[in-house]
Amino acid sequence: MTSTTDAGVLAEGLGKRFEELWALRDFDLVVPQGSVLGLLGHNGAGKTTTVRILTTLARPTEGRAVVAGHDVVADPAAVRTRIGLAGQQATVDGLLTARANLQMVGRLYHLPRSVARARADELLERLGLTEAADRLVRTFSGGMRRRLDLAASLVAAPPVLFLDEPTTGLDPRARVELWELLEELVRDGVTLMLTTQYLEEADRLADDIVVLDGGRIAAQGSPAELKARLGGERHEVTVGSADELTSAALALGRFASDEPAIDADAGLVVAPVRAGVALAEVVRALDAANVDTTDLHRREATLDDVFLTLTEPTETTTEIAA
């Protein structure tokens, strides 16, 4: 049995190798019970591999992980009784009705038939699928499938829930609805680990964020910490010719909270905006530096910016003043 002081999820030096490629390496993690961890990264960053190891679907090559008080390698059966998983690929059966899917999962948790039926009805109601309960799942929209998948992962009311990119491919409205639902679950005390490609999603839901890049942890911290470091607005300047990149970077640097990054292929300079800078000042500075600016705009930081900042040394000349 798990005591309340145990972490919901604990990983130490976790690694997974596929032939010559390490999909995950040196992965350390502590997710306190009842908290939400957002695992942020691009496709191929190792998010799904992490989830598959923690949910006993894949064996780690090295390291160890304890989920809901049980070791994933030594005692996978015990882990499975205490977790719920909604995979990236919807894991519901298209040729069964929504109700039959949930009843099957209930029966596989060894719930008595009547309990499985009642639980299925309850979850259909909770996820707004009662109307569609007796329809074949293959007729469902992407959003409905995701909700049913989530329902299936909730059948046994697991204390730890893993969601692999729960909102990928959903329209904005369905995404917000799912977020509200997840917030509700977290209020009920569930430990939640979710992977996402969206900074905004991790920001809204997660207590802590781990940024994965190329199978390794690139950054870790609360959303506020990471945003202070990585987020905020960006100035993005497109110049007419490549030899103007350096002078544009110099001009932008005066208004930047960190060193500007140069993307020579795209003819772009991107810099994080220092607080209190007006766009007009930037225009004047670029003009004064005789930069042929073809485009200039100010936008919110994207995940790309985060990765650019985290994973690649910025290509700037050292003499740029901070």
Place this chain on the structure above:
Amino acid sequence: MTAIAANLRFGLSDSLVLARRNLSHVRQIPEKLLDVTVQPLMFVLLFAYVFGGAIAVPGGNYHEYLMGGIFIQTLTFGVMGPAMSMANDLSEGVLDRVRSLPVARSAFLVGHVLAEFAAALLGLTVMTVAGLIVGWRIHTDVPHAMAGFGLLLLVAFAMLWVGMLLGSVVRSADAAQGLVFVVIFPLTFIANAFVPSGTLPSVLQHFSNWNPVSALAAGIRTLFGNPTATPDGAAWPLQHPVASSLMWCAVLLAVTVPLAIAAYRRRTEG
């Protein structure tokens, strides 16, 4: 002891739940059962009434001869159902769902076997009734007749495992279907299933004589007391059709069961 008993009970109930899932698919897509219902029926009618008039069976009635062949041909095509359903499930997320639940890993495989065996039973029933309608009869005593149906079940079981293996190694259900057609079609037609092999050109005759389908069809005919039309001096398997049928089934099962389980384990290892 009680823990083992509980595991066994859960294992069985898990397998039944999963078998029921496969069977529900049939309720949603009844076409899935065409290969074990309409298809054999079509073959019975086609050969009994269209080609049958032109085929002479030395020492017997063609309708009586035909059924042994139809039984074996249909059971051989029974490779398709399990191959496709396994291939489908292995390429979709459903297996991940099942594997993240506290369910024995074998339950998924056993569930498939149970459901597909039920489908094969249905097919056998349809064929038996259709055979009786077109004039096929059992001429042996009860023990032999029972042995005949026993052999049919054994063949069904062996083919099911061939399908399970195939479905676990191919990349997609379509690939499984293509492969089954390319292999099973010649196997069931270059045999004594529909025509006595004495009428074939000598190279094909040689193939037919050593073809397991021929031995199995002859085995069924022998046990039901139907004409086998085995020419004098035929190959050993046809001279001893029941023994060779049992051997073929044993060989198939000895090869496919461990390989299918190993392939499934490999696919679910991650």
